[in-house]
Amino acid sequence: MNAEIISVGSELLLGQIVNTNATFISQKLAIIGVNVFYQTTVGDNSKRLTEALRQARSRSDLVILTGGLGPTKDDLTKESVADLIGKPLVYHQESLHYIENYFKKRNKPMSENNRKQALVIEDSQVLANHFGMAPGMIASFEDCQFILLPGPPKEMKPMFLNELLPYLINQIGGIESITSRVLRFFGIGESQLETDLLDLIESQTNPTIAPLANEGEVTLRLTVKHSNIEEQNRLLDETEALIMDRVGEYMYGYDDTSLMEQLFLQLNEKRCTIATAESLTGGKFSGLLTSFSGASSVFRGGVVSYATDVKESVLGVSKDVIDRHGVISSECAIEMAASAKEKLNSDIAISFTGVAGPGTQENKEPGTVFIGIAGLSAEPMYCQLNLAGGREAVRDRAIKYGCFYLLNQLKRWNKAE
Amino acid sequence: MNAEIISVGSELLLGQIVNTNATFISQKLAIIGVNVFYQTTVGDNSKRLTEALRQARSRSDLVILTGGLGPTKDDLTKESVADLIGKPLVYHQESLHYIENYFKKRNKPMSENNRKQALVIEDSQVLANHFGMAPGMIASFEDCQFILLPGPPKEMKPMFLNELLPYLINQIGGIESITSRVLRFFGIGESQLETDLLDLIESQTNPTIAPLANEGEVTLRLTVKHSNIEEQNRLLDETEALIMDRVGEYMYGYDDTSLMEQLFLQLNEKRCTIATAESLTGGKFSGLLTSFSGASSVFRGGVVSYATDVKESVLGVSKDVIDRHGVISSECAIEMAASAKEKLNSDIAISFTGVAGPGTQENKEPGTVFIGIAGLSAEPMYCQLNLAGGREAVRDRAIKYGCFYLLNQLKRWNKAE
Known part of the structure; x- marks a missing residue:
């Protein structure tokens, strides 16, 4: 099955947004063994879109379109595909109800062009x-299948994974036997790892082993080909x-697991509760930790002690420590963590203090960080x-x-019963 | 001048990397008034690349290619373009010296396929x-110009900006005076705005006025063409x-300014200090606010009162309110904000409590949110x-x-002196 991706949207041709949809779809199709031979981007222009559709039909079995399904007049994708294959647009009752309910629930007026989205x-x-x-659509015409997906990644990705992918896998009669396993590393550079x-x-x-560096982390992608799944796993394990x-010692997890997710999983497994005291990071650590559903079973809460006096008044760091060592110090980091643990009644606590920059603070350079x-x-x-x-x-x-620091320390930790 | 971008590289079709080159080039061409009507991606395949070149020549004045100029056998771009326009490849002495020097300087052996890069x-x-x-190339053929650029963004971008852009601006007889202004809206849907x-x-x-929806926000891009800058601004203002x-009432800012940045700017302007009490958002609000340098002049700190008892013990919300109304309630949100303001000694405070999901809480559906x-x-x-x-x-x-709520309220607020 040869596929082609057509991304529709003038914002792409104006360079206002990066086309991550084409990348995502290509990646997923590669995994199930479908070849993508072309990615094309056209604007919200009926003539050029139709020209691209005609060409795609002539050379591909599967044409995946993203974008142009919105409510406005410059959204033309389904109209153009319908024209090409000689079918009318009809209202899809289920989608119409969904849209009507959406507005009813929110007590918002529904405009006529929202109805258009149910066509x-x-x-x-x-x-x-x-x-x-x-809604998305699969429309067949002779030997070619047109797949219409919405443009916003938040809508396209779940629809692709949950609705389209099972359909495609079924079409091609099962997945070809290529599997990847990604090993994730932290605290070691790409060139050192490669060396x-x-x-x-x-x-x-x-x-095969392919290293890739990204945002201070390095991953190794192991890709194996074998018809037998057990043999695949044996080769990967080896x-x-x-x-x-x-x-x-630098490896912390697999596949798409972020460091924070790995920490969340490990806290859960150890039934270990945590509290935070954040200055430098301003709540970002706890903001990330609480992105996981079920966070309340491990996360007690935190104090964002940004202003110095808040470190004393709310958190309870001693004035003496701050006067003697300053807030950018190991002593302050240690007291912040200890106070958070006590105040918030958690098993463990972590604190962040430091200089984010651009200026210096307490004569310390940007990038100076203490974690307690x-x-x-x-x-x-x-x-x-x-x-x-x-x-x-x-x-x-x-x-x-x-x-990473917490993960390494948690390995040796067990909850006192 | 109508342009088309052809990105060459199987890694793009496999979804291994995101095509930021096409975005970058499109953006820059839009600024100088060159229309990009197509972006096409093909793999390292001579037949399909040649087909794409033929088609591009038939419909575009300017064909910009990225990638496929490397030393290996699967790099085919210049060979394919040369074939199409019937020209041979010849050694470029300057480039050859540059490459030879590169290896000499580093005491590394130079392989034959590195010489190939000077063709x-x-x-x-x-x-x-x-x-x-x-090296990059500009090769003309009849009415069409082919521009060949390297694939790695680190090489392509400076070559585009420093070598190609001046050439293109000269070609089109100076920059056409196109300017955009983006108006940012929140609290109104794209279809309502368009209606x-x-x-x-x-x-x-x-x-022209072009609406675009993204992550719950809508923007309107106003794009004006005029040779006179003052006249441009007058037309945009009008x-x-x-x-x-x-x-x-829904407009909150211009261009790339996020809601949080606009809030930060307004707090600064009003010399208004803020504290936070976050349950639902777990510190994410303060994490974002502290991403701006100078945050310490407006942000005092916050309490992430995730566990219910932390709302009482650290923040000081009354047990009575929680017992009677629950934590997912307007009463709790109001007390959280009031307590944060008092505990952290700020001018104002904001609180977030609610059900993020996926499960319900206190019998309230995911998505139920109270902001105090x-x-x-x-x-x-x-x-x-x-x-x-x-x-x-x-x-x-x-x-x-x-x-958005804070921004609207802050308009009417003045610091008591």
């Missing part, structure tokens, strides 16, 4: 949109073991970092180091 | 690559005034929302509503 190509298979109003594994990377062909022998941890050992713990990068990079890296 | 299309204009080894402005959108040609007359505000009026203020979407969407939208 679908006659005889097409409708793909439900659980995150927006435009440590060079002979493996160069000699291994099944699975290679993973070789890698772990050399750089296992309470509750994981009898002795108070902290780490000091000197991080590179701008304000947001420093804050984000501090958070990642905090997660 | 250029005969009679083409060579674009120097100061960040890599593959309210339909006659303007349809009748206005200079500036259209903006017409728009503001109708939907001004203290300090902006004698009476306590709150708003109740029923937000759609998954867990993170609910949290993000709650934060945006909170910003």
Whole structure:
């Protein structure tokens, strides 16, 4: 099955947004063994869209379109496909009810062009949109299937994964036997990792090993081909073991698991509750931790002690420590964590204080960071970092180091019963 | 001048990297008034690349190619273009010296395929690559110009800006005076906005008005063409005034300014300090507010009162309120904000409580959100929302509503001196 992706939207041709949809779809199709031979982007222009559709039909079995399903007059995708394959647009009652309910629930007036979103190509298979109003469609014409998906990634991605992918896998009679496993590393650079594994990377062909650096993390993608799933897993396990022998201390998780998610999972597994005291990071650490459903079973709460006097008044850090060592200090980080643990009655606590920049603070350079941890050992713990990068990079890296530090310490920790 | 961008590389069709090159080039061409009508991506495949080149030549004046200029056998771009326009490849001495020197300087052996990178299309204009080894080219054929640029953004971007852009501006006889102004709206849907402005959108040609919805916000891009900058601004101001007359209450800022940045700017301008009490949002609001350098002049700190007992113990919400109304209530939101204002000694405070989902809480549906505000009026203020979407969407939208709500209230607020 040869596929082609057509992205519709003048905002793409004006460079106002990056086309991450084409990347996402290509990636997923590659995994199930469908070849993508072209990605095309056209604007909200009926003539050029129709020309692109005609061409795609002539050379591809599967044409996936994103965008142009919105309520406004410049949304032309379903109209153009319907014209090309000679079918009318008809109201899809289920989608219409969904849209009407959406407005009713919110007590908002529904405009006529919202109704337009419930129009679908006659005889097409409708793909439900659980995150927006435009339904997707599968419309067949002779040997070619046109798949119409909404443009906003928040709507397109779940529709692709939950509605379309099972359909496609069924169409091609099961997944071809290529599997990837991603190993995630932190605290080691890409070139160091590559140097440590060079002979493996160069000699291994099944699975192949591909390193990739991104946002201070490095991943290794192991890709294996084999018709037998058990054999696939055996080959992946074997290679993973070789890698772990050399750089296992830096490995923290698999596939798409972020450091924060891994921490969340580990806190859950250990039934360990946590509290936070954030200055440098201003609540971003707890904001990320609470993005996971079920966070309330491990996260007690936190104090964002941004102003210095708030560290004393709300958190209870002693004036003496601040006067003697300043707020950008290991002593302050340790007291912040200890106070958070006590005030919020948690098993452990983590604190962040430091200089995000751009200016210095207490004569310390931007990137100076102290992370304190309470509750994981009898002795108070902290780490000091000197991080590179701008304000947001420093804050984000501090958070990642905090997660990694906690993960390593948690391994040895067990809840007192 | 009508342009088309062809991105070459199988890694794009496999979804291994995002095509930021096409976005970058489109953006820059839009600024100088060159229309991009198509973006096409093809793999490292001679037949399909040639087909794409043929088609581009037939419909575009300017064909910009990125990628496929590397040293390996699957790099085919210049070979394919040379074939199409019937020119041989010849060594470019300057590039050859540059490459030889590169290896000499680093004491590395130079391989034969590195020499291949110095081959250029005969009679083409060579674009120097100061960040890599593959030179770019401008090759003309009849009415069409082919521009060949390297694929790595680190090489492509400086070559585009420093070598190609001056050439293109010269070609089109100076920059056409096109300017955009983006108006940002919140609290109104795209279709409602369009309905309210339909006659303007349809009748206005200079500036044009283009709506775009993204993450719960809507923007209107006004694009004006005029040789005189003052006249440009006059035309933009005139259209903006017409728009503001109708939907001004939803407009909060310009261009790339986020709601949170606008709030930060307004707090600064009013010298108003703020504190937070976050349950639903878990610190994400303060995490975003502290992303701006200078946040300490307006942000005092916050309490992330995630567990119910923390709302009482650390924040000081009364047990009675929680027992009688629950934590998902306007009463709790109001007390959270009032307590944060008092505990953290700020001018104003904002609180977030609600159900992020996926499950219900206190028998309330996911998306039920209460935002409390203290300090902006004698009476306590709150708003109740029923937000759609998954867990993170609910949290993000709650934060945006909170910003928008504060922004509107702050307009009427002045610091007591």
